[in-house]
Amino acid sequence: xxxxxxxxxxxxxxxxxxxxxxxxxxxxxxxxxxxxxxxxxxxxxxxxxxxxxxxxxxxxxxxxxxxxxxxxxxxxxxxxxxxxxxxxxxxxxxxxxxxxxxxxxxxxxxxxxxxxxxxxxxxxxxxxxxxxxxxxxxxxxxxxxxxxxxxxxxxxxxxxxxxxxxxxxxxxxxxxxxxxxxxxxxxxxxxxxxxxxxxxxxxxxxxxxxxxxxxxxxxxxxxxxxxxxxxxxxxxxxxxxxxxxxxxxxxxxxxxxxxxxxxxxxxxxxxxxxxxxxxxxxxx
Numbered sequence: 001x002x003x004x005x006x007x008x009x010x011x012x013x014x015x016x017x018x019x020x021x022x023x024x025x026x027x028x029x030x031x032x033x034x035x036x037x038x039x040x041x042x043x044x045x046x047x048x049x050x051x052x053x054x055x056x057x058x059x060x061x062x063x064x065x066x067x068x069x070x071x072x073x074x075x076x077x078x079x080x081x082x083x084x085x086x087x088x089x090x091x092x093x094x095x096x097x098x099x100x101x102x103x104x105x106x107x108x109x110x111x112x113x114x115x116x117x118x119x120x121x122x123x124x125x126x127x128x129x130x131x132x133x134x135x136x137x138x139x140x141x142x143x144x145x146x147x148x149x150x151x152x153x154x155x156x157x158x159x160x161x162x163x164x165x166x167x168x169x170x171x172x173x174x175x176x177x178x179x180x181x182x183x184x185x186x187x188x189x190x191x192x193x194x195x196x197x198x199x200x201x202x203x204x205x206x207x208x209x210x211x212x213x214x215x216x217x218x219x220x221x222x223x224x225x226x227x228x229x230x231x232x233x234x235x236x237x238x239x240x241x242x243x244x245x246x247x248x249x250x251x252x253x254x255x256x257x258x259x260x261x262x263x264x265x266x267x268x269x270x271x272x273x274x275x276x277x278x279x280x281x282x283x284x
Contacts, residue, residue: 006078006099007129009044010167010202013225018275022046022080022204023267024230025062026053029260030237031069036260037267038075041277045075046099046226049092050082059088063095076280080131082228089119093126101131101169109155116163124164131226134159135171137207150191157198167202167226170195172219174207187215189222196223204228208270216273227274236266 013020025031025047038045047070049062057065063079070077080099081092089102102119104112116132123130135151151170160168172192173185187205196203202225208216209231216227240259244250271277 003098004044004076004078006046006080007166009076009078010129010225012279013276014202016275016279017220018279019220019225019227020044020046020276021267021270021274022048022082022226022228023233023270024048024050024052024082024228025066026056026234026237027256028065028069029256030233030263031066033233033237033260033263034267035070035073035075035077037264037271038077038280039073040264041268041271042280043271043276043278044077044280045271045276046078046080048080048082048228048230049097050230052230054088059091060095063092063097067096083133086115086119090122093123093128097128099129099131101133103133105133105136109159113159113162116159116165120164120166129166131167131169131204132159132163132165133169133171133206137171137174150188151195153191153194153198156195160199160201165201167204168195168199169204169206169228172205174205174211187211187219189215189218192219192222192224202226209233213273220275227270229270232270233263233266237263 009020023034025034034045034047047066049066053062066079078099079097081088081097082101083103084092084100089100092100100123102116104115120130134156136149149171172188192203203223204226205219205224206228208227208229237259240262241255244255244258
């Protein structure tokens with residue numbers, strides 16, 4: 001299946017009032033789980049090369065693995081660099097990623113604008129859309145003053161105007177990861193609406209694992225058209241491994257196959273919740 005145009009994919013989601021799922025892979029089996037889920041659900045998917053796999057195998061090897069598995073499938077896919085620093089974004093552009101996220105959120109605001117603007121200029125020369133992040137996203141369980149973490153509406157407006165970024169990842173109560181038994185912070189849906197109105201571009205929520213269904217639906221309606229989720233899917237894969245090894249000494253391949261099977265099911269659930277199941281037909 002040809003690679004999917006990420007701009008068209010997200011714009012279709014915006015017009016249709018749904019969101020696209022963006023998920024991280026960690027090895028061949030988890031990559032297969034994502035593309036198999038996309039095939040079964042007939043859902044477009046962002047295959048994200050992120051902060052866990054890059055130290056494990058490097059951007060190039062991760063890209064080559066993802067590209068091979070995806071191109072052998074019938075899935076409608078985008079290969080996306082997630083949370084890329086400057087050098088990795090340049091490498092991803094050279095390798096042939098068709099979507100990148102430059103993460104300058106840790107920088108002072110003015111520096112984030114300047115470096116993001118330059119990445120956007122370079123990526124757009126190659127026809128590649130850019131996602132960026134504004135605001136701070138804590139790790140699950142971390143004690144924070146949320147007023148200091150939310151994305152500022154005025155800053156978001158200026159950031160989008162001055163960088164030309166295509167999508168904006170925002171902080172509205174989300175966290176990276178999930179702590180079992182700990183209820184997540186309620187999403188600031190009104191802040192999502194304010195940022196959407198101020199910026200006029202599709203918004204992204206990272207750390208979408210563990211968010212209650214009603215809040216996911218409300219965020220979709222408020223302007224989020226890409227959800228990044230990883231922890232829930234990793235937990236599904238891990239459960240498959242543990243179920244097999246609980247039976248005694250078993251082959252690693254058998255355990256990974258069960259993990260892959262459970263991750264396929266978990267991914268389809270996300271795609272259905274986000275509303276993108278069945279929408280790959282529009283991309284044909």
